[in-house]
Amino acid sequence: MKFEEWKPFYNEIVTTMGYDVMKDREAAEILQELLLKNKNYIKPHYLREIIEGKKVYIFGAGPSLELALKYLSFKDGIKISADGATSALLEFGLVPDIVVTDLDGRFEDIRRADLLGAYIVVHAHGDNIEKLKEYVPQLEKVLGTCQTEPLDIVHNFGGFTDGDRAVFLAEEFGAEEIILVGFDFGDVVGKWSKPHLKEHAPIWESKRKKFEFAQKLLQWLKKNGKAKIRRIVCHPIDYAISKCYIER
Secondary structure (H helix, E strand, C coil), X not given: CCHHHHHHHHHHHHHHHCCCHHHHHHHHHHHHHHHHHHCCECCCHHHHHHHCCCEEEEECCCCCHHHHHHHCCCCCCEEEEECCHHHHHHHCCCCCCEEEXXXXXXXXXXXXXXXXXXXXXXXXXXXXXXXXXXXXXXXXXXXXXXXXXXXXXXXXXXXXXXXXXXXXXXXXXXXXXXXXXXXXXXXXXXXXXXXXXXXXXXXXXXXXXXXXHHHHHHHHHHHHCCCEEEEXXXXXXXXXXXXXXXXX
8 A cells, every 4th residue: 555545544544533643753753763773673575575475364353363263273374463462372372473563462472472583563653652662672673664654664554453554564565365363343352452451341432443444444455455355254153162264
């Protein structure tokens, strides 16, 4: 997604969510300064080498994620986790190849994934400036992203939430097929979405709005992107088994 294509979506998001464009720009500049100072940034071609021409699983933190991780294998593709979903993957013994995060999830797990070899795609926005300052210097392999105009080493591939930004990232770097896991967009928020959640929780209004934008952006990408995008759906049958299948 080119910035000119992203900008109308961003303007609508800012208006609806009440975000501060100047703070978003400030965050992008701070992220670039941190990456240059710590020399821990990577160039985009590292991710292209991993993703191009591959099947890519992207893990969101929806309630169905647990069932999918319990009953399915993901050894035949590249694994990208969206923020809090990183904790779930590690809990089930899987290490993501890439983590896409605005540093809202459990940082201990993001850092652990980094140490185990994952590339960390850190997103800057006006509400996470202090987290950028605290956490970015602790990471080893970072690709910076933002939601305003891209800078020299801070990129904008499109997308809003960690989950749909991960999908836009996979499209940008040439994924052949993208399979969404734990992308439920329902009335329940998965327990891995926020570090303070101990169980799945009823959705709150700002989260519902974010889900709506994420779905809108994914529909745009399905129509305009090159990769085939499908979603794994899991329904519990009883306490012992579940049915998981890929939507056609």
